[in-house]
Amino acid sequence: MTSLTTIGFDADDTLWHNETVFRLTQDRFADLLRDHADPDHLMERLLAAERRNLGHYGFGVKGFVLSMIETAIEVTEARVPASTIATLLEAGREMLRHPVDLLPGVEQTVRALAADYTLVMITKGDLLDQERKLAESGLGELFDGIEIVSEKTRETYLRAFSQHGEGPERALMVGNSMRSDVLPAIEAGAWGVYCPSELEWALEAAEPPEGAARYRRIETLADLPALVAGLR
Structure with a gap:
């Protein structure tokens, strides 16, 4: 592996x-x-x-x-x-x-993984708003790369993981959107980890790729370090 x-x-x-x-x-x-x-x-x-x-x-x-x-x-x-x-x-x-409100366990999880991995934030949305939220979150210093994009596609992950890492084959993407965070990341050759949120926007919904070798699901971000440890 x-x-x-x-x-x-x-x-x-x-x-x-x-x-x-x-x-x-x-x-x-x-x-x-x-x-x-x-x-x-x-x-x-x-x-x-x-x-x-x-x-x-x-x-x-x-x-x-x-x-x-x-x-x-x-x-x-x-x-x-x-x-x-x-x-x-x-x-x-x-x-x-609106003030930034971190989800439970996020800061501890990101800090723990930053010690051993290259971390990249890959997000969609308005550039100024996303930059503001990242600055207010207190997490900015923990990321080695920041990508604020108009859409998340296979090509987005191929480029981001090649520019900020060693290619998608050695990368993992985690997020709450099956359509944007999981499916195109797997298509690019990375691991796609679904971490569902309490509320889901209808335009981000998609069927999970059950049976895909590089698909995983966690219930909260606090579960990510244990999952990552098992993929080494």
Whole structure:
């Protein structure tokens, strides 16, 4: 077995809470539009807008806010009050100011693995927001490489693990997204470790690659050091 030298970490909902902030804002959005759309229908329309807009706005708070505004215009037939749009814009600014809240066991796990492995953070999202969260997390010094990308594909992992390590064959990627963190990492030749989060964004869901030789699942990030030890 090829020895492991490099570990890639997703950030949002792997290192720190993220989806909870989005859900709270979605609840506020539903309350603002309660006279125009049933909450379940509104969330379906919002998800459809997010799916349409990913190629234009990418991942992150800014694209989310624009999708909320677009959805509000649609469900009100272009009669949404300016005050509602202003409230949504302020909600987005609040999200961008939200303090970083590390998930349980994250700091201990990352510090323990940093002693023996090359660590790379590979995350999607808005560049400024992800840089802010990393700086506020207190984990920045523990990573040997930082990759903030617009999408995570096989080519993303081939490049990242070759640039910051010794290639994907000697690398592992851990994250809460089956679609972005696990499947393309395995396709690139790395280990893909799924660490589920409490909340999952529908656009990141995918079927697990059961039977794949390099697929593993852990319940919390605190389980990662023991898993890694068994892969040496």
